[in-house]
Amino acid sequence: MGHLYTTREKYAPEQLDEIKRKYTPPELVCCAGSREIIDREVVFVGIGISDLAGAVAKLVHTPNVILVAEAGYIGFPSVAVLISPADNSAGAMAMCHQSLPEMFLDQQSGFVDVAYLGFAQMDKYGNVNVSYITGQQVKMNGSGGGGDTASSAGRVVYTVEFNPRQWVKKVDYITEPGFLDGSRDARKKANLVGGGPSAVATNRGVFRFDAETHELYLAEVFPWQDEEDIEEVRKSFPWDLKVAEELKIMEPPTERELWALRLMDSTSNYILASVMDRPIGKIILAGKLNLEGYDEYLGMQEKAIREILEFVS
Secondary structure, rough: OOOEEOOHHHHOOOHHHHHHHOOOOHHHHHHHHHHHOOOOEEEEEEOOOOHHHHHHHHHHHOOOOEEOOOOEEEEEOOOOOOOOOOOOOHHOOOOOOHHHHHHHHHHHHOOOEEEEEOEEOOOOOOOOEOOEEEOOEEOOOOOHHHHHHHHOOOOOEEEEOEEEEEHHOOOOOOOOOOOOOOOOOHHHHOOOOOOOOEOOOOEEEEEEEOOOOOOEEEEEEHHHHHHHHHHHHHHOOOOOEEEEEEEEEOOOOOHHHHHHHHOOOOOOOOOOHHHHHOHHHHHHOOOOHHHHHHHHHHHHHHHHHHHHHHHHH
């Protein structure tokens, strides 16, 4: 497992201010999430940030994990971040390719050890909503396989940028089951074969679930998160969020993790928040709204894929 811990005393206050500004929120999320895997596990990855976390894990921490994707790609090296469930880049050098129904059949049979997912709403017991928000009448993409995954995978690691609005006392709809009402055998009584959520990796720390109460708590923070920051995080929750008695301090993203991130997301579709800061944004700003711009963008992607193929082959 790639857990990397440190102490605040290792850094001077001015260093902490400097390194805090060094990383984007998606970089913090992906690197923290990538450290949740044990080598040789079978890992189901989603799209975007959840895929990036799995890719970093394989390239940096756990080289023998078997990555699988919703469309049925098994044992792929992840040559570029997936942009859709059926992204055929996952087929490059994959061990095999089966159908989507077969992929979920394997998952429901217990062959997936851990899965990466995202969410829009989560309650204290890890129940997740990605279907709709009633008050604002917002409809989202829905499960997309997330319901099956949260029900069947050995454990689930959620990777999201921290947003106070995502934490709710009760989700508007349970798209992906966590520990339901939090009672000891709730998942077993509901015939859910998977172990449920194990961690939520964010740019404001890593949250875990208490083994007895199944309640979410703050387990790990970055070195620059002081008591004031932690209290601000706690106030973002509509319940009394608990903090681990032995709160762990995570190492900031390493150079190797950042290298893997930038290799996988060569066009910065996920690690840069502003589209105008991404290569595609710079092409647009240059006025290349034609085949020249399209060719330039594809050239960047091809170069990145060739680099990772050379590395993994």
